[in-house]
Amino acid sequence: MSANQRLILAVVLSFVFFVGYTAIFPPEQVPSEVNATTKTVANTQNSTASSNMPDAQVTHEVAADEQLIATDSSNLVSIEAEHFSMKIDTLGRLSSKVLKDEKYNNNENVHSEMVAQVGTKPLHIRFADKAMNEESLRTPYTTSVRETTITEGASSVVKMQQKLSNQTVTKTLTIYADGHYDVNIALTNDTRYFVYLGQHVMRKGQMMMAVHGAMVYHSDDMTTIVADEDAESRQNFNDVHLTSSFDQYFASIIYGLTPDTTVTIDRDREGDPIVYIAGSQNFTFNGYIGPKEYKVLKAIDPVLTNAIEYGWFTFASAPLFKVLSWLHGIFGNWGWAIIALTLLIRMLLFPLTYKGMLSMQKMKDVAPKVKEVQAKFKGDPQRMNAAVMEIYKKEGANPLGGCLPLLLQIPVFYAIYRVLLNSVELQGADWILWVNDLSRMDPYYILPILMGATMFYQQHITPNNFTDPMQEKIFKYLPVIFTFFFITFPSGLVLYWFVNNIFSILQQFIVNKQFAAMKALKAATNAKEEGK
Amino acid sequence: MIKKSLLSLLTLYQKFFTLIGYGSCRYYPTCSEYARWQFEENPLHIAFYKSATRILSCNQLFPGGIDYPQKHRFCEKPVKKAEDLTINKIKFWLVPSKNKKISIIKNFRFKG
Numbered sequence: 001m002s003a004n005q006r007l008i009l010a011v012v013l014s015f016v017f018f019v020g021y022t023a024i025f026p027p028e029q030v031p032s033e034v035n036a037t038t039k040t041v042a043n044t045q046n047s048t049a050s051s052n053m054p055d056a057q058v059t060h061e062v063a064a065d066e067q068l069i070a071t072d073s074s075n076l077v078s079i080e081a082e083h084f085s086m087k088i089d090t091l092g093r094l095s096s097k098v099l100k101d102e103k104y105n106n107n108e109n110v111h112s113e114m115v116a117q118v119g120t121k122p123l124h125i126r127f128a129d130k131a132m133n134e135e136s137l138r139t140p141y142t143t144s145v146r147e148t149t150i151t152e153g154a155s156s157v158v159k160m161q162q163k164l165s166n167q168t169v170t171k172t173l174t175i176y177a178d179g180h181y182d183v184n185i186a187l188t189n190d191t192r193y194f195v196y197l198g199q200h201v202m203r204k205g206q207m208m209m210a211v212h213g214a215m216v217y218h219s220d221d222m223t224t225i226v227a228d229e230d231a232e233s234r235q236n237f238n239d240v241h242l243t244s245s246f247d248q249y250f251a252s253i254i255y256g257l258t259p260d261t262t263v264t265i266d267r268d269r270e271g272d273p274i275v276y277i278a279g280s281q282n283f284t285f286n287g288y289i290g291p292k293e294y295k296v297l298k299a300i301d302p303v304l305t306n307a308i309e310y311g312w313f314t315f316a317s318a319p320l321f322k323v324l325s326w327l328h329g330i331f332g333n334w335g336w337a338i339i340a341l342t343l344l345i346r347m348l349l350f351p352l353t354y355k356g357m358l359s360m361q362k363m364k365d366v367a368p369k370v371k372e373v374q375a376k377f378k379g380d381p382q383r384m385n386a387a388v389m390e391i392y393k394k395e396g397a398n399p400l401g402g403c404l405p406l407l408l409q410i411p412v413f414y415a416i417y418r419v420l421l422n423s424v425e426l427q428g429a430d431w432i433l434w435v436n437d438l439s440r441m442d443p444y445y446i447l448p449i450l451m452g453a454t455m456f457y458q459q460h461i462t463p464n465n466f467t468d469p470m471q472e473k474i475f476k477y478l479p480v481i482f483t484f485f486f487i488t489f490p491s492g493l494v495l496y497w498f499v500n501n502i503f504s505i506l507q508q509f510i511v512n513k514q515f516a517a518m519k520a521l522k523a524a525t526n527a528k529e530e531g532k
Numbered sequence: 533m534i535k536k537s538l539l540s541l542l543t544l545y546q547k548f549f550t551l552i553g554y555g556s557c558r559y560y561p562t563c564s565e566y567a568r569w570q571f572e573e574n575p576l577h578i579a580f581y582k583s584a585t586r587i588l589s590c591n592q593l594f595p596g597g598i599d600y601p602q603k604h605r606f607c608e609k610p611v612k613k614a615e616d617l618t619i620n621k622i623k624f625w626l627v628p629s630k631n632k633k634i635s636i637i638k639n640f641r642f643k644g
Binding site: 351380382383385386388389390392393394402403404405406407 | 591
């Protein structure tokens with residue numbers, strides 16, 4: 001291997017590493033304030049020290065947490081519905097919720113579990129009083145209903161009681177078929193206690209690409225996200241509209257809290273966020289656990305749609321999703337909706353494209369001069385480029401697209417990437433032929449290969465003149481790099497890129513054709529003149 | 533410091549990211565090259581502003597063509613060594629143009 005070849009190899013590898021690194025460890029993994037507003041209200045501790053405020057002694061303890069996980073609990077109530085089956089254990093916690101729909105199946109094709117088997121579970125109650133807490137962990141809840149079935153559109157009430165020596169806890173759950181539930185917790189004696197939101201399941205595979213952790217959506221449209229492994233100190237929030245523990249597609253959400261309720265994000269041993277809510281003697285709130293599906297969440301309560309987040313790019317991605325789901329409403333298929341979206345973006349850029357095509361009309365006068373200059377400065381690309389540009393300027397004709405349309409496509413692509421990555425709607429969404437799940441990689445590698453092929457062809461028909469031979473080499477290998485890079489990406493995203501390439505090719509094709517026609521015309525008129 | 537890191541960022545862009553949409557700039561020098569000359573010759577804020585407006589105007593609504601950066605403030609810097617004045621060592625020609633402006637034009641024979 002020559003030194004030059006080694007250099008090329010090194011550059012290609014570092015390029016792949018760079019792109020790969022930013023994909024695997026996206027910068028938005030750090031806890032971020034989604035809205036531009038500063039975290040004023042968010043992090044300042046409530047100055048009026050209400051009795052509900054957790055102080056140093058009564059916060060979540062890691063050791064206690066582990067004890068709590070280890071606590072033996074068995075199944076108390078089983079709830080069956082058309083789309084899910086739910087279990088409540090003897091500690092009155094939501095211990096399991098399994099989605100029955102096959103489209104939510106995990107990578108091993110097993111029904112998806114919503115509640116983490118390791119970690120805190122939703123609706124777990126922790127008393128601030130240590131003795132009472134100890135006792136509560138040993139005392140099972142009792143209920144009269146052990147099994148219940150929810151019919152579509154209806155709900156089921158589960159009433160549980162825990163009798164402690166000087167306290168009786170009554171937990172009443174109303175569970176609805178659409179996946180949300182109402183909770184009422186009533187105590188006989190007023191005491192400080194906390195209700196847990198629960199942690200999300202650590203899913204294999206795609207956890208690396210999407211943000212996962214806990215979020216609080218509070219006061220004036222502010223979203224605070226604490227990603228897993230990034231939780232640092234305890235943070236308290238008031239006036240919380242919703243709090244959610246989420247991964248790529250699923251979330252456990254608690255909402256319907258009164259403004260004075262304090263929600264706390266704490267950290268566990270791994271630095272993952274743990275969310276708990278300070279309760280009152282007669283405490284009522286709502287919860288949801290399941291897929292972050294826009295339509296479902298909106299039907300339950302519009303505030304829940306705020307639980308769907310796309311990281312720091314939400315401001316661009318959220319409207320984009322609305323457009324995409326509008327297109328889905330028209331076409332009834334997510335694959336065609338993605339293609340329509342690509343076309344729509346192309347159409348938005350059409351005024352620019354059209355202007356460019358018009359200038360092609362003038363190219364017939366320019367072409368021979370350009371050729372002349374290109375021959376004159378052969379071997380000196382810098383000077384050649386300068387001379388060609390001079391001609392373009394003089395003749396008022398410029399065939400190139402420009403940097404702005406190109407740079408504009410980068411944020412658009414990123415927004416689409418975030419939407420497609422986080423939209424649970426795409427799970428199990430089929431398109432045509434072999435593509436049966438747009439949220440997963442193409443099992444036959446057809447889409448990535450098509451993507452690479454179209455990219456290669458696009459490069460092939462786009463004129464270029466490189467000043468640097470090494471750059472030219474990398475340029476030639478770019479389709480190959482992109483193919484490998486896109487192999488594990490969700491098919492929906494690869495589809496977008498592929499269709500985008502096809503539109504680019506079509507556009508270039510028309511331009512080239514026009515160019516050729518001009519040339520032919522010019523040649524014909526020249527021949528005529530010579531013939532005279 | 534800032535200038536240096538910005539310039540190395542530009543180099544990174546020119547080496548790799550420009551490849552995704554290679555050869556679409558409507559100008560000479562290309563937008564990235566324009567920005568490079570700006571940052572090398574002008575104060576930071578001027579260079580930022582000029583580069584931004586240049587990129588914004590690099591679309592099909594503008595004619596494109598040759599567009600050299602202008603020197604913001606001209607001051608004479610005496611060359612220390614006589615051998616620095618050979619044709620291959622001069623990087624930019626500062627050429628007076630219309631309206632008392634001074635264009636920055638790269639020497640084609642510069643060998644860096």
